[in-house]
Amino acid sequence: xxxxxxxxxxxxxxxxxxxxxxxxxxxxxxxxxxxxxxxxxxxxxxxxxxxxxxxxxxxxxxxxxxxxxxxxxxxxxxxxxxxxxxxxxxxxxxxxxxxxxxxxxxxxxxxxxxxxxxxxxxxxxxxxxxxxxxxxxxxxxxxxxxxxxxxxxxxxxxxxxxxxxxxxxxxxxxxxxxxxxxxxxxxxxxxxxxxxxxxxxxxxxxxxxxxxxxxxxxxxxxxxxxxxxxxxxxxxxxxxxxxxxxxxxxxxxxxxxxxxxxxxxxxxxxxxxxxxxxxxxxxxxxxxxxxxxxxxxxxxxxxxxxxxxxxxxxxxxxxxxxxxxxxxxxxxxxxxxxxxxxxxxxxxxxxxxxxxxxxxxxxxxxxxxxxxxxxxxxxxxxxxxxxxxxxxxxxxxxxxxxxxxxxxxxxxxxxxxxxxxxxxxxxxxxxxxxxxxxxxxxxxxxxxxxxxxxxxxxxxxxxxxxxxxxxxxxxxxxxxxxxxxxxxxxxxxxxxxxxxxxxxxxxxxxxxxxxxxxxxxxxxxxxxxxxx
Numbered sequence: 388x389x390x391x392x393x394x395x396x397x398x399x400x401x402x403x404x405x406x407x408x409x410x411x412x413x414x415x416x417x418x419x420x421x422x423x424x425x426x427x428x429x430x431x432x433x434x435x436x437x438x439x440x441x442x443x444x445x446x447x448x449x450x451x452x453x454x455x456x457x458x459x460x461x462x463x464x465x466x467x468x469x470x471x472x473x474x475x476x477x478x479x480x481x482x483x484x485x486x487x488x489x490x491x492x493x494x495x496x497x498x499x500x501x502x503x504x505x506x507x508x509x510x511x512x513x514x515x516x517x518x519x520x521x522x523x524x525x526x527x528x529x530x531x532x533x534x535x536x537x538x539x540x541x542x543x544x545x546x547x548x549x550x551x552x553x554x555x556x557x558x559x560x561x562x563x564x565x566x567x568x569x570x571x572x573x574x575x576x577x578x579x580x581x582x583x584x585x586x587x588x589x590x591x592x593x594x595x596x597x598x599x600x601x602x603x604x605x606x607x608x609x610x611x612x613x614x615x616x617x618x619x620x621x622x623x624x625x626x627x628x629x630x631x632x633x634x635x636x637x638x639x640x641x642x643x644x645x646x647x648x649x650x651x652x653x654x655x656x657x658x659x660x661x662x663x664x665x666x667x668x669x670x671x672x673x674x675x676x677x678x679x680x681x682x683x684x685x686x687x688x689x690x691x692x693x694x695x696x697x698x699x700x701x702x703x704x705x706x707x708x709x710x711x712x713x714x715x716x717x718x719x720x721x722x723x724x725x726x727x728x729x730x731x732x733x734x735x736x737x738x739x740x741x742x743x744x745x746x747x748x749x750x751x752x753x754x755x756x757x758x759x760x761x762x763x764x765x766x767x768x769x770x771x772x773x774x775x776x777x778x779x780x781x782x783x784x785x786x787x788x789x790x791x792x793x794x795x796x797x798x799x800x801x802x803x804x805x806x807x808x809x810x811x812x813x814x815x816x817x818x819x820x821x822x823x824x825x826x827x828x829x830x831x832x833x834x835x836x837x838x839x840x841x842x843x844x845x846x847x848x849x850x851x852x853x854x855x856x857x858x859x860x861x862x863x864x865x866x867x868x869x870x871x872x873x874x875x876x877x878x879x880x881x882x883x884x885x886x887x888x889x890x891x892x893x894x895x896x897x898x899x900x901x902x903x904x905x906x907x908x909x910x911x912x913x914x915x916x917x918x919x
Contacts, residue, residue, distance in 0.1 A: 405570065406634075407514040407524045410553035411490075411531065412543040412563070416508050417447040417483050419540060421476055432473040436463050437480075446478050483508065490535075491643045497527050500642045509557065511550060511640065528566050547576065550638050551631040555580055555587035555606075580632060581607030588628040594621050606632070648743040649685065651675040658697045658734020665735070666726035668694075672740040673722060677715035680742060686711035688744030690718070692725060695737040704728065711746045794829065794868070794915060824887065826897045826916035833913040836898065843910065846886045847898070852914055861889035865900070881908055887918065894918075 413419075415429075422429040432452040436443045443463040452473055457466050463475055487503040491510045494501045497520075500513040512531075514524050521527035524546050535542045545556030546568030553568075560567050560583065569579045580587070583606050585598045598621065603609055606629075609617065614626045631638055651672055659668055669692065680687060688711045693703035706721045729735075784800040838847035846862035869882030883899040890896065895918040902908030 405515075405548045407518050407546060407548065407570075408550045408553045409512040409514055409524065409528050409531070409544065409546045410504075410509055410550070410557040411494075411512070411535070412507065412509040412557040413487075413490075413540055414508060414543065415447075415449065415541045416486060417478060418449045420482060420486060421479075425476075427474065432457070432470055434463075434466060434473050434475050435478040436475060437478045480505070488643065492645075494531070495645075497521060497531065502640055502642045504554070507554070507558065509554070511553065513640075513642070514546070525566065525568055528568065532566050546570075549631065549634040550640060551589075551628065552576060552580060552634070554589070555583050555632065559583045559587045577610070577633065581605065581610065585609070588625070588632065590624060590628060594625060597621055598625075646743065646745055648741045649676070649679055649683070649687070649745065650739060650741050651679060652737070652739040654737050655735065658731075658736045659738075660731040660734045662726050665729050665731055668735070668738055669722055669725050669729075670719070672738060673718045674715060676740045676742055677713055677718055680713035684747065685742075685745045686713045686747075687742035688746075689742070690721075691739075691741040691743070692722065693739050693741070694729065694735045696732055697734045697736050698732075702729075711744065824918065826918045829916040830914065833899070833915050836912050836914050838898075838912045844884075846888065847912065850888075850898070850912070858891040859888050860891050863887045868899075885915070 417435050418433050419429060421427065421433065421435065427433065429449065430451055431449065432455055433449040434445050434452050434457060435447040436445050438444075445457065445459055445461050445463065445466055448457055448459060452470070455470050455473075457470055457473065461469075466473060467475070484503065484505040487505055487508070487510055491501040491503050494510060494512050498512045498514050498517045501510060503510050514527060518524040518527055521530060528544050528546050532542055532544055543557050543563035544566045545553045545560060545563055546566075547553045547556065548570055556567055556569070556579075557563050560579075569576050584604060585606060585608075586595055587606065590598075598604070598609075601620075603612075609625075609629065614629070617629075618626045653668075653671070653675075655668070659665055672692065676690070688708050690706045690708075691703050692706070693701060695701045704725065706718075708717075708721075712718075834852065837851040839849040840847045844865075846859070846864060848859050850857050850859065864886035865884035866886075867882055867884050881902045883901050885897060885899045888896050888898055896914060897916045897918065898912060898914055900910060900912050902910045
């Protein structure tokens with residue numbers, strides 16, 4: 388049997404009846420996520436770092452940073468010295484893993500068994516028994532790469548009968564950028580992976596260093612040595628990885644599990660009608676669901692209350708929480724008016740309640756006096772949930788911060804039920820001594836004003852706003868707010884000097900001067916907000 392390889396110019400065919408694994412590697416996923424989050428140019432030299440033994444070291448680099456001489460493991464001060472124009476941000480492994488989970492769930496359209504490899508920035512798809520639905524394993528791989536590339540993701544992919552070989556090919560084969568795979572006998576597959584470096588075996592760094600110092604730099608160089616000798620010199624982990632690469636030893640892969648909602652149902656012996664019986668039906672469903680969630684040590688964010696009429700038609704209503712909970716009192720408060728909103732018509736003979744958005748239950752110790760802040764946050768969320776249930780989820784909105792130095796663009800308002808995690812949406816409290824006063828009301832768009840000042844960089848003594856003259860009695864400032872240093876050359880990024888002004892007629896206002904006279908900028912004054 389011949390070796391079958393498929394890339395941009397090859398033809399693919401393989402023997403059926405074998406396992407088929409696809410591995411998708413996203414080498415620049417953290418950089419892409421950060422660039423989109425902060426609206427950066429992905430082609431710029433961007434570096435992500437994390438603290439290691441008291442020193443910030445680079446863990447992810449953009450392609451431009453690689454090309455300009457930076458490397459993973461370099462300390463941030465050394466990297467700044469080598470490339471002053473580079474942008475440095477802390478790594479967020481949790482956010483990267485969250486995106487990998489979304490990608491693995493997207494891959495369910497090709498196979499029901501997928502998983503993530505967060506340490507190596509990849510996802511795997513078990514195509515065994517499902518590849519014929521997309522015209523073959525490599526046809527599916529090419530389709531995945533096309534869709535992901537159109538989404539702006541850089542992907543390297545490979546397919547083979549075992550996970551270890553797919554992982555190694557996707558990370559280190561030169562044709563992985565176009566999609567590469569091999570099927571056939573173990574000896575035939577070995578000729579393809581023999582050219583790969585020993586780092587493709589996923590060994591510890593000490594073992595890799597030992598192999599390289601011994602002159603064993605490729606997998607092919609290990610073939611001529613007996614497994615017993617390799618195990619004696621470098622440990623059993625090396626022989627285990629070689630066996631996995633040859634498909635002689637299977638790996639225990641943990642597949643991504645779909646979230647299964649919890650369901651409570653009941654058939655009623657007699658059709659229910661009338662507001663009081665319907666209210667008892669809703670109370671019973673809530674009590675059963677709360678008990679089930681507590682027994683399973685789960686909390687839910689979204690609930691569906693549904694019912695079936697005697698004529699077979701069905702209806703339902705949704706309730707969504709801003710914080711996952713299994714508290715029966717909160718659920719009763721959310722559904723307090725549900726019975727009055729249900730029209731039983733000729734009677735209800737079947738009803739259910741479904742809970743989704745499940746998370747593990749973490750007991751709150753606030754009642755013991757150890758977490759009063761957490762208890763207060765929960766009570767606030769419960770009040771917000773009740774308001775959303777009464778007024779409608781779109782009518783209760785939350786102000787969340789945005790990554791913008793423009794004051795008027797530094798927050799946005801979204802429906803309270805759209806915020807996935809309140810700890811990521813709310814600003815961190817800052818001590819009053821460290822933050823300048825902020826107005827209680829901001830104008831949607833800063834309005835231009837005309838001012839009279841002693842000097843260009845002094846606060847105004849008089850101003851004209853909305854065709855009315857105002858005299859300034861007191862002024863404090865300036866507080867300079869401007870873009871980051873790497874944004875200085877972009878459009879509309881002139882620095883602002885903010886002043887707090889007390890007007891003779893009473894109001895205290897917040898104004899700013901845009902542009903710096905010493906730089907030759909065009910100066911403009913604007914009204915931003917009111918303190919009182």
